[in-house]
Amino acid sequence: MNQSSPSAAGTDPSTQAGTARRTGPSYVMLSCAHGAEGLVKSTIADEGWRLSFSRPGFVTAKHDQAHSPPSGIFIRTASQSLGSGKSGDADELIDRLLEATDSLELPVDHLHVWPRDRAPIGRFDFEPGPDEVSLAVADRIHARLGPERLRCATPNEIAQPSQRVLDVVLVDPSQWFFGIHTATTLPSRWPGGVQPVSPAYEPISRAYFKAAESIAWSGFDLRPDDLAVEVGSAPGGACGRLLEMGLHVIGVDPADMDPRIADHPRFIHYAARAGDLPRRVFRGAKWLLVDSTVKPDATLSTVRNLIDSRDTSFRGCLITMKLGDYERAEQIPRWQREVQRWRPKKLEVRHLARNRCEVCFAVTL
Incomplete structure (x- = not known):
């Protein structure tokens, strides 16, 4: 391939x-x-x-x-x-x-x-x-x-x-x-x-480093006071990076968040699945991060439903696509074709240094 x-x-x-x-x-x-x-x-x-x-x-x-x-x-x-x-x-x-x-x-x-x-x-x-x-x-x-x-x-x-x-x-x-x-x-x-990064505080999970690398690599212009959504947010590693950067963050995950994230004044947690929430919850959000333990096709379906809503106006998505094993990498071209149907301005795919057996899709909308 x-x-x-x-x-x-x-x-x-x-x-x-x-x-x-x-x-x-x-x-x-x-x-x-x-x-x-x-x-x-x-x-x-x-x-x-x-x-x-x-x-x-x-x-x-x-x-x-x-x-x-x-x-x-x-x-x-x-x-x-x-x-x-x-x-x-x-x-x-x-x-x-x-x-x-x-x-x-x-x-x-x-x-x-x-x-x-x-x-x-x-x-x-x-x-x-x-x-x-x-x-x-x-x-x-x-x-x-x-x-x-x-x-x-x-x-x-x-x-x-x-x-x-x-x-x-x-x-x-x-x-x-x-x-x-x-x-x-x-x-x-x-x-x-490998991105050199020095967290301000001990990260809650290694998802902090994945988020830091994906944001830097994508070139997305995340700014303080922007609103970001993370689907699959628990326990809060990636949210920690976003909050550290000064963003407001909505975390979507049925599981509990670490108290350090849950109690943060710029964080809101919805203990639900993204598909079960009304789309108005995401109004004003510019950035969407998705890192949930579901199959890639289900992940793309969730993202597609979110970005197609008249209530949302995301500018960029960082999507972690779980492979499970490297043989499944043969599916990446098919997933890319699916994302291209969304008519993005730009699509890039990389196996980040911090990724396990998964890849990151950076989608500019």
């Missing part, structure tokens, strides 16, 4: 490369969620990429022609490969990295260092992104490469558009892969494609 269209993934593959246009074979390294590598492999094989080394959450490939790194719904990061190193001695691996950077136009703007996902997201409380080992490695690399090779004051800073980023992926603590990419989309600016 080909899921690599730029419109679906929200990326521009023609600008992903971090160096000048190549005239020979292309080599890439790609990061994804642990368990999603099969989808990544099938996507890039359809585009003529020949698979090479891979591990859960990490894929490398070669193209016989000059080619920009591929993009796709399940590709979290994409870089031109500069090689790899394997050693129990970190300094030997940094020596190998130094050799690899000799082929680049120096200095590079940023250094991003992160480990591949060691487990499926959420299992054993695993969350993607830099960990203690990779942070220590990043500091050591930054010190060794110095200002002659790196412009950044510290590693793992958020890159700005068009800046070049040197990528180091710790496939294992003793096996590193090196790459280069140019920051374009917002996820390509984040270290390892």
